[in-house]
Amino acid sequence: MEVVILPGTKQIGALAADAIESLVRRKPNAVLGLATGSSPLPIYDELASRYEAGGLDFSQAHGFALDEYVGLEAGHPESYREVIRREFTNRVNIKPDNVHGPDGAAEDLEAACQAYEDAIKAVGGVDLQILGVGTDGHIGFNEPGSSLASRTRIKTLIEQTRKDNARFFDSIDDVPHHVVTQGLGTIMDARHVVLVATGAQKAQAVRDFVEGPVAAICAASILQMHPHATILVDEAAASSLKLADYYRHTYDNKPEWQGL
Numbered sequence: 001m002e003v004v005i006l007p008g009t010k011q012i013g014a015l016a017a018d019a020i021e022s023l024v025r026r027k028p029n030a031v032l033g034l035a036t037g038s039s040p041l042p043i044y045d046e047l048a049s050r051y052e053a054g055g056l057d058f059s060q061a062h063g064f065a066l067d068e069y070v071g072l073e074a075g076h077p078e079s080y081r082e083v084i085r086r087e088f089t090n091r092v093n094i095k096p097d098n099v100h101g102p103d104g105a106a107e108d109l110e111a112a113c114q115a116y117e118d119a120i121k122a123v124g125g126v127d128l129q130i131l132g133v134g135t136d137g138h139i140g141f142n143e144p145g146s147s148l149a150s151r152t153r154i155k156t157l158i159e160q161t162r163k164d165n166a167r168f169f170d171s172i173d174d175v176p177h178h179v180v181t182q183g184l185g186t187i188m189d190a191r192h193v194v195l196v197a198t199g200a201q202k203a204q205a206v207r208d209f210v211e212g213p214v215a216a217i218c219a220a221s222i223l224q225m226h227p228h229a230t231i232l233v234d235e236a237a238a239s240s241l242k243l244a245d246y247y248r249h250t251y252d253n254k255p256e257w258q259g260l
């Protein structure tokens, strides 16, 4: 796990975009794992401006969303399918048919979750998975207690997550209780994961998953077992890390050829 402490969201967006740009240049049909929430927005903004400036081509790339609410009608502006479209895929030249999300409106959710796993496998798996983290340490919608080996499935949201996400809805009553999410096992299959956390409200979760034990009570801690996990944090989100100085020293002295 590599922890990179950066001054702010602009630098975080640029560094993550560098990793995605070099992947897409190396492998034009790269498979990107796309996350919602506010944390990845600087990455999407940066990728959209690099695309507009010319030279960054997503025409052969694929995108797979992490998760989705259950029970929102198709086209609901806060369904993650719409959010991903609005915040990222509509702003670059990725083909709409190449962008997928778990189907939270399916009649048979279990079959839809299996079909999603199959679709990811069919394109060869995710090359780079973008992640945020919830205040309770969830990634995707893998709430505390999620099996560390879980696959795409239905989950029930913890009240705190519904409160955290209520800002996107008219009221907390409109936030669904159920979601479908890639499992921790699914996320762990991605070849590179890049997690972004910013702001003091994430400091505890960051400390728990980076420096605490690997445990289902803090789902993101499974990333300690990932061979290529990059954690991009601002100073506020890094403020509770015991080894912050070591992470800074390591990154400052990193050989350039290593990349992210």
Ligand SMILES: N[C@@H]1[C@@H](O)[C@H](O)[C@@H](COP(=O)(O)O)O[C@@H]1O
Pocket: 035, 036, 037, 038, 039, 040, 066, 067, 131, 132, 133, 134, 135, 138, 139, 140, 141, 161, 165
């Ligand atoms: N399912 C999403 C997560 O993928 C995201 O990481 C989390 C944090 O969001 P934010 O980045 O807005 O804090 O929110 C939601 O619960």
